Amino acid sequence: MRIGVLTGGGDCPGLNAVIRAVVRTSEVRYGSTVVGFRDGWRGLLEDRKQRLRFDERVDQILDRGGTILGTARVNPTILREGLDTIKQTLDDNGIDVLIPIGGEGTLTAAHWLAESGVPGVGVPKTIDNDIACTDYTFGFNTALAIATEAIDRLHTTAESHQRVMLVEVMGRHAGWIALHAGLAGGAHLTIIPEQPFDVDEVCRMVKSRFQRGDSHFICVVAEGAAPMPESMTLREGGFDEFGHKRFTGVAQQLGAEIEKRIGKDVRTTVLGHVQRGGTPTAYDRVLATRFGIHAADAAHAGEHGKMVALDGTDVTLVALADAVDHLKTVPQDRYDEAAAFFG
Ligand SMILES: Nc1ncnc2c1ncn2[C@@H]1O[C@H](COP(=O)(O)OP(=O)(O)O)[C@@H](O)[C@H]1O
Ligand SMILES: O=P(O)(O)OC[C@H]1O[C@](O)(COP(=O)(O)O)[C@@H](O)[C@@H]1O
Numbered sequence: 001m002r003i004g005v006l007t008g009g010g011d012c013p014g015l016n017a018v019i020r021a022v023v024r025t026s027e028v029r030y031g032s033t034v035v036g037f038r039d040g041w042r043g044l045l046e047d048r049k050q051r052l053r054f055d056e057r058v059d060q061i062l063d064r065g066g067t068i069l070g071t072a073r074v075n076p077t078i079l080r081e082g083l084d085t086i087k088q089t090l091d092d093n094g095i096d097v098l099i100p101i102g103g104e105g106t107l108t109a110a111h112w113l114a115e116s117g118v119p120g121v122g123v124p125k126t127i128d129n130d131i132a133c134t135d136y137t138f139g140f141n142t143a144l145a146i147a148t149e150a151i152d153r154l155h156t157t158a159e160s161h162q163r164v165m166l167v168e169v170m171g172r173h174a175g176w177i178a179l180h181a182g183l184a185g186g187a188h189l190t191i192i193p194e195q196p197f198d199v200d201e202v203c204r205m206v207k208s209r210f211q212r213g214d215s216h217f218i219c220v221v222a223e224g225a226a227p228m229p230e231s232m233t234l235r236e237g238g239f240d241e242f243g244h245k246r247f248t249g250v251a252q253q254l255g256a257e258i259e260k261r262i263g264k265d266v267r268t269t270v271l272g273h274v275q276r277g278g279t280p281t282a283y284d285r286v287l288a289t290r291f292g293i294h295a296a297d298a299a300h301a302g303e304h305g306k307m308v309a310l311d312g313t314d315v316t317l318v319a320l321a322d323a324v325d326h327l328k329t330v331p332q333d334r335y336d337e338a339a340a341f342f343g
């Protein structure tokens with residue numbers, strides 16, 4: 001068999017570990033050939049690819065962040081208009097099954113291609129952990145470790161200056177990184193996209209904490225968080241060419257509002273792409289490797305239109321259609337758990 005593989009959307013620690021496992025399993029277990037398409041779906045539109053072999057170079061990418069195949073975004077309309085080109089590229093390269101590794105966008109495209117007759121097995125990646133039907137995506141654990149270490153460090157400087165520290169973490173639609181980093185880092189408040197915040201309530205918590213004699217206030221804010229409509233207004237950033245909302249810095253704007261309303265000294269740290277770069281944690285290396293092995297197995301078993309997923313400790317297959325049906329956001333009861341430590 002000939003297996004195609006690509007990485008799409010934002011990069012994420014563990015992508016290379018999946019590629020390595022797909023190549024190893026396809027080659028050694030099935031005697032198959034693997035072709036990597038460059039820069040996400042763009043590589044299929046432009047027939048840019050490289051033959052991947054389980055040589056020393058590929059063996060050594062296990063712990064390397066990013067993706068050796070490159071990644072890119074392509075306007076969905078252009079992708080849809082290019083269906084015939086994509087099929088031609090797959091034919092020209094003799095590809096039997098495609099393994100797209102990506103987030104909800106890449107997997108939506110994979111589902112659409114599967115429905116258009118392109119056999120595929122998806123692998124869920126994203127530091128945001130917002131893909132439905134899987135307990136975890138790889139990359140999340142690494143981002144969480146980085147955010148937690150940052151919060152640990154901010155505690156001591158915040159205490160020394162009796163400051164309010166706002167830490168903005170990634171999380172476009174889902175607050176998983178914020179929720180877990182807030183719990184792991186002992187934050188005094190966590191604000192997530194799923195729960196619009198009230199600035200007055202935030203100020204009340206900050207004030208009462210300092211009135212009790214506590215020395216600092218750490219608040220984790222997901223980048224996609226938004227205030228209640230009457231509470232404050234965020235600057236508008238519009239949308240990019242792929243339909244993604246442009247963020248304007250919710251933590252920094254909330255910090256300015258806290259300073260204005262209660263006169264506390266506030267500092268804001270935006271972690272940004274530090275959360276996405278560098279070497280994956282051991283957990284993510286294992287999860288990404290297991291996903292890669294199972295995706296290669298599924299591709300060879302004719303299990304197409306599926307996505308590999310983590311169910312407890314088992315790697316299973318779910319329908320791509322179900323996985324892209326909705327985003328996995330933080331449910332109310334999980335936020336309520338974290339609220340035990342708010343204030
Ligand atoms: N509804 C869609 N139909 C077809 N292709 C899509 C769709 N949504 C996203 N894509 C493709 O998948 C790519 C990656 O999606 P994006 O949301 O940027 O990243 P991620 O895969 O990390 O969620 C997009 O640039 C686009 O080419
Ligand atoms: O700066 P970029 O690459 O456009 O992407 C930023 C976005 O990508 C993420 O890091 C991950 O999202 P995806 O995994 O869906 O690509 C988001 O948390 C963030 O909003």
Ligand SMILES: [Mg+2]
Nearest residue numbers: 009103104105
């Ligand atoms: Mg996306």
